[in-house]
Amino acid sequence: MPVLLMLKNAMVCAAAFAVPSLLRTPRILPVCSSFLHLRHAVLYYCTVNGKMKSRRMSDHLERTANNFRQEIISKAKVCGITNESARVKRLRLAVADKDFTFKAGQWVDFFIPGVAVVGGFSICSSPGLLEKEGVLELAIKRTTHPPAHWVHTQCTLDSEVALRVGGNFYFDPQPADPPANLVLIAGGVGINPLFSILLHAADLHRAQENKRTAYKMGMTYLFYCAKSTDELLFRKHILDLTSAFPGKISCNFHVTQQSSPICEKLQPYIKEGRLCGNDLEKCISKDTLWYICGPPPMIEFISELLENLGVAQKNIFFEKWW
Ligand SMILES: *[C@@H]1O[C@H](CO)[C@@H](O)[C@H](O)[C@H]1NC(C)=O
Numbered sequence: 001m002p003v004l005l006m007l008k009n010a011m012v013c014a015a016a017f018a019v020p021s022l023l024r025t026p027r028i029l030p031v032c033s034s035f036l037h038l039r040h041a042v043l044y045y046c047t048v049n050g051k052m053k054s055r056r057m058s059d060h061l062e063r064t065a066n067n068f069r070q071e072i073i074s075k076a077k078v079c080g081i082t083n084e085s086a087r088v089k090r091l092r093l094a095v096a097d098k099d100f101t102f103k104a105g106q107w108v109d110f111f112i113p114g115v116a117v118v119g120g121f122s123i124c125s126s127p128g129l130l131e132k133e134g135v136l137e138l139a140i141k142r143t144t145h146p147p148a149h150w151v152h153t154q155c156t157l158d159s160e161v162a163l164r165v166g167g168n169f170y171f172d173p174q175p176a177d178p179p180a181n182l183v184l185i186a187g188g189v190g191i192n193p194l195f196s197i198l199l200h201a202a203d204l205h206r207a208q209e210n211k212r213t214a215y216k217m218g219m220t221y222l223f224y225c226a227k228s229t230d231e232l233l234f235r236k237h238i239l240d241l242t243s244a245f246p247g248k249i250s251c252n253f254h255v256t257q258q259s260s261p262i263c264e265k266l267q268p269y270i271k272e273g274r275l276c277g278n279d280l281e282k283c284i285s286k287d288t289l290w291y292i293c294g295p296p297p298m299i300e301f302i303s304e305l306l307e308n309l310g311v312a313q314k315n316i317f318f319e320k321w322w
Helices: 002-023 024-052 056-060 127-133 146-155 188-209 235-244 266-268 277-281 297-308
Strands: 074-085 086-093 108-109 119-122 135-143 159-167 182-187 220-226 247-253 271-274 288-294 314-320
Touching: 074 135, 086 146, 086 159, 108 135, 119 135, 119 146, 119 188, 127 135, 127 188, 135 146, 135 188, 135 220, 182 188, 182 297, 188 220, 188 235, 188 247, 235 247, 235 266, 247 266, 266 271, 277 297, 288 297, 297 314
Parallel strands: 182 220, 182 288, 220 247, 247 271, 288 314
Antiparallel strands: 074 086, 074 159, 086 135, 108 119, 108 159
């Protein structure tokens, strides 16, 4: 069974690379849509298979089989690689297709030539950066999962991959929408989609200041939990946003297993120990939207906490990530 699955994934991978070049020639579009049919068939097969084999349920394609996905698959070239922490690399990707867009909070299917398993990574940059510069960013933790392993061992500047956007977890308010406050609660690498949402909130504040938008962005509170301060990704950028938007963006870091002294710059914004009801109580209002992303036990813990605090289910959005 796994061999068959790998073969099918390899076909999807091959299809992903074939499709972008085919798209340039409208006459070949029927071929392209048959590739997409193939892909749906594979997804269905995986879901059925996944129910029988729980180990394989952790695969990105299976986990997200029922999620929304865009049709566009774009080629993308790696144009930057930096260490975000000891175990997390940050990739900057130049996206080839000008029609490729995403909403803050969404992920990409990440197709790598020669790697059968398709990766799934949340985008950590803002939609505005893609609009302005044609690039997006991913922060990827080192694991044995083949796509993450490839990023950490083989990926170089100019490596080519293909990307497709998907996901039902996003923040994309329209000008006519009522103003809302945001609470973003991240655990570990669950920060990725929430950092994108935070950057988007900052862009909306800037647009509001320049009177370029009718949408009135409310207050944004970030709660970010990790084992230690070294694992708090984007911490400098987050602090910069807090100072750039006083009274509009606030951040609260939590560390649970810190052994060394905490750096002074983080001091007023950091607590040792788990996030608890007291921390979240002050954010409660009927206009508050709650976005949670982290490992499943954390999400269960936080949603229960919010339920006990009387937060309406319809205002809570979450993405499980591990
Ligand atoms: C980035 O981290 C890797 C280990 O993961 C290390 O080998 C490399 O030297 C680091 N690069 C920089 C620029 O610090």
